[in-house]
Amino acid sequence: xxxxxxxxxxxxxxxxxxxxxxxxxxxxxxxxxxxxxxxxxxxxxxxxxxxxxxxxxxxxxxxxxxxxxxxxxxxxxxxxxxxxxxxxxxxxxxxxxxxxxxxxxxxxxxxxxxxxxxxxxx
Numbered sequence: 466x467x468x469x470x471x472x473x474x475x476x477x478x479x480x481x482x483x484x485x486x487x488x489x490x491x492x493x494x495x496x497x498x499x500x501x502x503x504x505x506x507x508x509x510x511x512x513x514x515x516x517x518x519x520x521x522x523x524x525x526x527x528x529x530x531x532x533x534x535x536x537x538x539x540x541x542x543x544x545x546x547x548x549x550x551x552x553x554x555x556x557x558x559x560x561x562x563x564x565x566x567x568x569x570x571x572x573x574x575x576x577x578x579x580x581x582x583x584x585x586x587x
Contacts, residue, residue, distance in 0.1 A: 473507050473511075476511065476549075477505040477506060478505070480505045480507065480514055480549065480555070481502050481504065481516070483544075483548045483549060484541060487541060487545070487548075494537055496532060497534055499521065499522075500519070501518060501519050503518060503519050503564070504517040507555055508555070511551060511552070511553055512555055513556050513558060514555035514557055515558050516557055516559050516560065517562040518530075518559060518561065519562045519563075519566075527561060531561065538556075542556070545557075
């Protein structure tokens, strides 16, 4: 019987929770500070996991954080292996999630449009 998408979602959620805890409490790299994990997508065979993250800061800080996460990938994977019982622990691929920035930008544009329409009505 094939394992359904519900199990993949549960595994992804568990990986996200565990990674957030490991990064917060055990990872000592100062480049990987103040990040928020926004989601995890796991392949059907659990061999790869995309870990989406966001942070407040500029492009330079984002590059530093990306380098820190890439370097810490092996450590994070080994800690996941200790905490989650899976046949194979997925390779972690960190992907910057720009949706928060896009949301702020859209909100700002909407506010400007509303302010502009109020000025033309007056």
